[in-house]
Amino acid sequence: MVAEHEQGLDIVDMPINMGPQHPSTHGVFRMVLVISGEKVVDVTPHIGYMHRGGEKLMEAMDYRQGIGYADRTEYLAQFSAELGYCLAVEKLMGIEVPERAEYIRIILTELNRLSSHFMFMGAFGIDSGLFGTSFTYAFREREYIQDVFEEVSGDRLMYAYFRVGGLAWEVTDNFTQRVHEVLKKTQKGIKDLDDLLTKNEIFMARCQNIGAFTADRAIAYGLSGPLLRASGVNWDLRRDEPYSIYPRFTFQIPVGNYGDVYDRYLVRLEEMRQSVSIIEQALEKLPPEGPIVPEKMPRRLRTPPGEVYAKVESPRGEWGVYLVSKGGDKPYRLKMRSPSFCNLSALREMTVGQFLADAVMILGSMDIVLCDVDR
Amino acid sequence: MAEVIAQKAPPATTPEKQIEGAPVVVPEREKTGVEREAERLTPAPYEPGTALYRQVLPGIMQMPVDALLAFARESSLWPMTFGLACCAIEMIATYMPHYDLDRFGIVPWPSPRQSDVMIVSGTVTKKMAPAVKLLYEQMPNPKWVIAMGACATNGGPYTRYDRVLQGVDKIIPVDVYVPGCPPRPEALMDGFIALQHKIMEERSK
Amino acid sequence: MTLPDGQEEEAQGDAGAAPETPPPAEAAAPTPKPAAERPARPAKEAEPKEAPRIPPPAGSINEILAAAVPGVAMLAYMVPTLQGEAVAVEVGRDDLVPVMTAARDDKRLDLKYLRCLSGVDWQDEGLEVVYHLSSFTTRHQLTVKTRVTYDDPVVPSLASLFPAANWHERETRDMFGIVFDGHPNLVPLLLPDDMTDHFPLRKDNPLQEIEEWQGENLREGAGEGEE
Numbered sequence: 001m002v003a004e005h006e007q008g009l010d011i012v013d014m015p016i017n018m019g020p021q022h023p024s025t026h027g028v029f030r031m032v033l034v035i036s037g038e039k040v041v042d043v044t045p046h047i048g049y050m051h052r053g054g055e056k057l058m059e060a061m062d063y064r065q066g067i068g069y070a071d072r073t074e075y076l077a078q079f080s081a082e083l084g085y086c087l088a089v090e091k092l093m094g095i096e097v098p099e100r101a102e103y104i105r106i107i108l109t110e111l112n113r114l115s116s117h118f119m120f121m122g123a124f125g126i127d128s129g130l131f132g133t134s135f136t137y138a139f140r141e142r143e144y145i146q147d148v149f150e151e152v153s154g155d156r157l158m159y160a161y162f163r164v165g166g167l168a169w170e171v172t173d174n175f176t177q178r179v180h181e182v183l184k185k186t187q188k189g190i191k192d193l194d195d196l197l198t199k200n201e202i203f204m205a206r207c208q209n210i211g212a213f214t215a216d217r218a219i220a221y222g223l224s225g226p227l228l229r230a231s232g233v234n235w236d237l238r239r240d241e242p243y244s245i246y247p248r249f250t251f252q253i254p255v256g257n258y259g260d261v262y263d264r265y266l267v268r269l270e271e272m273r274q275s276v277s278i279i280e281q282a283l284e285k286l287p288p289e290g291p292i293v294p295e296k297m298p299r300r301l302r303t304p305p306g307e308v309y310a311k312v313e314s315p316r317g318e319w320g321v322y323l324v325s326k327g328g329d330k331p332y333r334l335k336m337r338s339p340s341f342c343n344l345s346a347l348r349e350m351t352v353g354q355f356l357a358d359a360v361m362i363l364g365s366m367d368i369v370l371c372d373v374d375r
Numbered sequence: 376m377a378e379v380i381a382q383k384a385p386p387a388t389t390p391e392k393q394i395e396g397a398p399v400v401v402p403e404r405e406k407t408g409v410e411r412e413a414e415r416l417t418p419a420p421y422e423p424g425t426a427l428y429r430q431v432l433p434g435i436m437q438m439p440v441d442a443l444l445a446f447a448r449e450s451s452l453w454p455m456t457f458g459l460a461c462c463a464i465e466m467i468a469t470y471m472p473h474y475d476l477d478r479f480g481i482v483p484w485p486s487p488r489q490s491d492v493m494i495v496s497g498t499v500t501k502k503m504a505p506a507v508k509l510l511y512e513q514m515p516n517p518k519w520v521i522a523m524g525a526c527a528t529n530g531g532p533y534t535r536y537d538r539v540l541q542g543v544d545k546i547i548p549v550d551v552y553v554p555g556c557p558p559r560p561e562a563l564m565d566g567f568i569a570l571q572h573k574i575m576e577e578r579s580k
Numbered sequence: 581m582t583l584p585d586g587q588e589e590e591a592q593g594d595a596g597a598a599p600e601t602p603p604p605a606e607a608a609a610p611t612p613k614p615a616a617e618r619p620a621r622p623a624k625e626a627e628p629k630e631a632p633r634i635p636p637p638a639g640s641i642n643e644i645l646a647a648a649v650p651g652v653a654m655l656a657y658m659v660p661t662l663q664g665e666a667v668a669v670e671v672g673r674d675d676l677v678p679v680m681t682a683a684r685d686d687k688r689l690d691l692k693y694l695r696c697l698s699g700v701d702w703q704d705e706g707l708e709v710v711y712h713l714s715s716f717t718t719r720h721q722l723t724v725k726t727r728v729t730y731d732d733p734v735v736p737s738l739a740s741l742f743p744a745a746n747w748h749e750r751e752t753r754d755m756f757g758i759v760f761d762g763h764p765n766l767v768p769l770l771l772p773d774d775m776t777d778h779f780p781l782r783k784d785n786p787l788q789e790i791e792e793w794q795g796e797n798l799r800e801g802a803g804e805g806e807e
Contacts, residue, residue, distance in 0.1 A: 020506050021457055023485040028459055028503055048770035049503040050460055053536030053787075055755075056780050060535070060787055072532065072556075075461035091660055119464075139471035157465060157557050219692050219716065222744030235716055243662040308660050309696065309712055309723070322698050322710065333781075335698035337712075345747040371460050374770055502772035535787040538775060 013041050016356075020049050026123060026363070027370030031347075035356055043351045043359070045344060051374040055334055062329040063089050063164050063301040070321075071158045073336060074372050076119055079105075079112040080314035081336075082162040087243055088310035088321040089164045092303040100290035101166035102245045107179060107282045108152070108161070110275040114186055115145040116315035117272045120367045121193045124265065127364035128206045134196060141189035144182050151178065164301050166293040176283050183276055190272050198269065207262035211350045211362040214259060221346040224339050225317025226267045227366065231259035237313035249281050261358075261365040268367075271315075302329050309337075316340055316367055336375055340368040445578035448491065448517060449571040451480040455490035457510065459497025462524035462557040466496045469560035479567060487513040492570070495549075496557075498526035498533050499540040511547045519574070521566050522549045525556045532556065633657040636667050641720050644689055645669065648682035659723060668723035676726050677736050683713055683722060684741060690715045691722055694738075697748035699756040701782050702727075707758055709735050711745075728758065737763040755781040 019030035028049035034042040054073050058066045067082050074081040083105060090097060097105075118138040125134025146156050152171050153161035161168050172178070197203050213223075218231040228235055236253045238246045254270035256263030303325040311320040317339025324333040343366045351359045406414075458466055470476050470483055484490045487510050499507055511520070522543050525531030530541035543549060550573060553566035634657055636642055642656035655670040671679050683691040691713040700708040711724040728735055737760035738745040749760040750769040757779040760766060771780075778785055 020503060021455075021487075021510055023456055027463070028497075028506075048768070048772070049500060049506075050498065051500055051502065051770040052498050052533040052539050053780060054533075056536060056787060057533065068532065072461055075464060087662055091662055135467075136472055139468060140473065143468070143471075143473045156468075156559060157461060217743075220743050222694050222742070233716060240719075241663055306660065308662075310662050311695070318695065320696050320712075322696055322712070324700055333698070333700045335696065337696040337698075341747065341751075342744060345744065349743075500772070501775065536780070537787075538772065538780070 011036070018359075019046075026368060029363075029368070029370055029373070031359070031363075033351075033356065033359060038355045038357075040351050040354055040356060040359055043348045045347055047344070047370075047373050049374065050370045052371070054371075054375040055336060058334045059331055063303070063331075066331070066334070067162065068158065068160050070336070071160055072371065073375055074314060074316075074319065074338070074369060075157065076116040076369055077112055077314045077316065077319075078157070078159050079109045079162065080312050080319055082159070083109055083244070084310055084312040084314075084319050084321045086162045086164050087312065088308050088323040089301065089303060091308045091310060092306055092323065092325055093164070093301065095165045095294055095297075097166050097244075098291045098294060099245075100287045101292040103282050103286045104167060104171055104175075104292070105162060106244060106246070106249075107279050107286070108149070110279045110282070111145050111148065111179070111182070113275045113315045114272055115142045117268050117275075118142050118145075118189070118193075120268055120315075121197070124364045124367075125193075125197060125203075127360050128203055130196075130203075134193060137189065137192055137196065141186055144185050144189075148175075148178050148182050151175075163293070165297050166291075170292060176286065179279065179283060183279060186272075187276060190269070190276075194269060198266070204262065206358075206361060207265060207365075208260060209258070210261045210354060210358045211365065212258050212260040213346070213350055217346070217349065218259065221349070222342040223317070223346055224342065225313070225315070226264050226271065227259075227317065227343055227346075229254060230256035230263035230267045232257060237311055237318060241311065243310070243312060248285070249278050251278050261361050264365045268315075300329055302327065303331075311337070314339060316369065316372070317343060338372040338375060340366070340370075340372040341375075344368055344373055441578040442575070445575045449574040452492045452519075452567065452570070453482050453484045453490045454492040454494045454521075455487050455510070455514070456483045456485050457493055457495060459495070459499065459503070460526065462496035462526070465557040465560060466494060466523065466563060469563045474560035474564065476564065476567065479564075479571075481567060488515065490514060491517065492519050492521060493547075494521045494523050494563075495527040495543045495547075496523040498531060499543045499546075501538050501540055504540050504546055507543065508546050519550045519570055520547055521551045521553060521563075521570060523553045523563060523566065524558060525554060528552045528554060640667050641689060641722060642667050642669055644686065645679065645683060645722075648686045648689070649675070649678050652679060654679070661721065666721040666723060668725065670725045670727070673726050673728055673735055676724070677738070677741070679724065680711070680713075680738055680741055683724070688718065689720060689722075690717050691720060692716070692742075694742040694744040694748075697738075697745055697752065699752040699758055699781070701756060703783050706730060707733055707756055709752065709758060711738075733758045734761050735759070736761050737766075739763050755779055757782065 013034045013036045015032055015034045017030065017032050020028040030046040030049065032044045032046065033040050054069050058069050061069065067085060070081040070085040071078040118141045122135040122138030125138075126132065149159055150156050152175065153159040153168070213227070213231050215232045218228050218233060223231070232255060234253060234255050237243070238251075239253060251274045254267045254274070256267050305325055305327045307322070307324045309320055309322045311318050318337065319339055320337030322333075322335040322337060323331055326332040347363065347366070350362050354362065458464075468474060487493075491514075493511060493514060495507065511518070520543070522528050526533060526539075527543045530539055533539045534541050540546065551566045551570045553562055555562050558566070633655075636656050636658050640656070642654065646652070646654060652671060652675040654675075657668055658665045659668045669679075683689050693714045693716060694711060695714055696710075696712040698710050700710060702708055706727050706729045708725055708727045712721070713724065714721045726735060733756070735758055737749055739749060739760070740762070746763070746765075747769060749763055750766060752758055753760060753766055754768050754771045
């Protein structure tokens with residue numbers, strides 16, 4: 001605590017507690033900000049309010065039950081989490097996924113990226129002061145995408161549709177047609193949100209030059225995903241460490257200049273457009289018929305002993321699964337490298353020196369998912 | 376009405392008969408289609424004090440006070456925004472225009488001091504439990520709790536971990552349990568309607 | 581719950597072997613036959629408990645690393661990744677900081693990006709900390725492992741070298757009880773403050789079975805809560 005005497009007045013820094021229940025903390029997250037006037041002097045994030053032992057529970061579940069836990073950990077980008085998990089197990093077991101299943105996985109994962117970024121747009125608009133407009137627009141688009149997911153997998157939020165080796169069951173007959181319809185509506189939705197937010201003076205004033213983070217610090221803190229790209233590092237796992245069949249698609253990686261909150265927003269907006277392009281390419285190349293699991297699929301999924309670190313590009317960053325197996329049908333140790341956890345560790349350095357109102361914007365721009373942070 | 380229409384049309388044939396204050400008399404002529412329609416559609420003249428209910432129950436509405444209060448409370452439940460985990464996404468989707476909870480009078484409100492319902496949506500861990508209890512105690516009476524999802528009901532898929540509270544009913548009393556992982560927005564609406572029935576049924580408590 | 585080995589599918593043998601690693605080690609004595617009423621199936625060879633360690637080919641980055649930190653004993657082998665294989669290196673606890681400093685600062689390696697830091701509980705063999713590093717410029721990937729015993733679970737902290745390790749080390753301490761020496765702020769991160777004494781991810785803290793939980797709940801009269 002710093003006390004200054006100025007004209008007989010004592011000025012001290014005030015600690016303010018934000019959370020764990022707060023309209024703008026995106027979940028149960030507690031921040032203790034020490035502010036001096038309006039400037040933030042120190043930030044101490046307290047997490048762990050959603051620590052539910054996902055990793056411990058996944059050690060007790062076999063490779064089919066674990067997919068549900070991967071869903072619930074990253075509850076806005078479920079297909080990315082399922083994909084990471086399935087890829088890790090498939091690598092250890094040496095299973096090759098059939099072509100049609102790969103294409104459908106990519107289509108669904110990129111649609112999930114769209115819906116997750118829509119959620120970000122909605123929540124971020126609320127953080128910047130739009131009293132609910134962006135949220136309602138965003139959820140309208142999410143409902144269209146969720147309809148497709150529900151037709152395919154049966155659930156609105158926790159899909160559990162990917163399986164080790166491919167997919168759980170065949171998609172609906174009108175899958176490609178439905179995805180085309182949804183893409184048309186989504187493009188209009190992206191344009192709506194773009195028109196609402198991007199050139200909005202108040203939004204720009206609230207976002208530009210806030211929370212700037214240089215590329216060196218971003219790499220040192222282990223940031224990933226749109227935060228890393230907004231800081232100027234040209235790195236996307238889909239292109240630089242490709243997995244599944246991403247090398248077959250051409251898409252561009254948006255990279256920002258300043259690493260501030262506005263750049264992160266723009267990077268995510270452009271990523272949505274690139275995702276639409278990837279989905280269109282995948283729909284063209286989708287084989288109309290084919291198996292969705294390999295023929296010689298074992299009934300009990302047993303991995304040989306070994307370890308693997310499988311990483312996928314989720315909408316938040318690098319979602320990694322470090323799987324250690326000692327044989328048997330359950331993992332021995334499964335560590336989920338969650339992007340939100342690593343991104344959140346840089347909160348302190350980003351926020352110190354900014355104003356109190358901007359602390360909320362910085363937290364919103366990180367797009368964290370609390371179950372992912374705490375697992 | 377007929378005389379109103381007649382007064383608008385200037386009496387071209389009898390200007391010398393216009394005396395101030397005296398009603399203008401127009402000679403008979405055939406009525407136009409518009410006038411005939413206007414006559415047909417004219418409602419009966421209303422005289423205050425003659426409505427039916429006044430003759431039956433003059434000026435009094437009779438209802439038990441507790442039913443009236445219960446009706447008022449159930450029609451305007453304001454939940455505190457308390458999204459913990461994945462169920463929060465479905466809760467937000469229920470507020471959004473596709474499944475609209477606002478038509479039931481349910482408006483999410485951030486402050487616990489001014490809300491009626493607490494929707495516990497998500498897993499309650501032991502680290503979060505004191506905060507949940509504090510928030511519940513900050514809500515003024517009458518207050519209700521909806522445990523949304525399997526995690527708030529009994530721990531859900533994370534029940535075997537010892538740092539997870541096996542259901543939020545271990546620390547606060549719950550009125551409605553909505554099962555599902557996560558429950559569909561229709562299920563949450565059903566939970567609210569069940570809460571409305573419960574408020575009306577238990578109005579004398 | 582594992583089935584007795586006698587009930588395995590024939591096809592299991594094909595999918596079980598990973599094509600990258602060579603065939604598993606020689607089988608031990610065949611497992612005993614199942615109960616008499618089941619039809620006799622060929623006994624399956626016992627599955628190996630450890631993945632075989634293939635040394636990395638010549639010219640891999642472990643040689644650069646060994647040249648950068650001479651005198652450090654390290655065991656190098658290959659581990660699978662989604663893109664092929666990568667080098668993993670096991671070092672002793674005391675050599676960890678020089679090795680990681682060399683990995684980060686050496687221009688040929690430039691492994692500045694700490695992706696993941698996790699702990700693993702090998703029960704009899706101790707506790708292990710695994711670091712995954714990678715580089716944006718040279719595109720190298722390296723896994724560094726170090727092992728400590730239960731009696732002395734102290735590992736030097738890398739928070740000053742890699743700021744990313746700060747929270748990961750706090751989490752590993754919460755979950756496994758490994759103390760990171762030199763960490764600026766080793767307070768509990770994920771666990772509630774009053775439950776940090778036993779470490780969840782250690783194998784000697786198993787999850788309770790569902791039946792036990794339900795039995796407990798029924799005894800205590802769950803669902804009534806406090807009024």
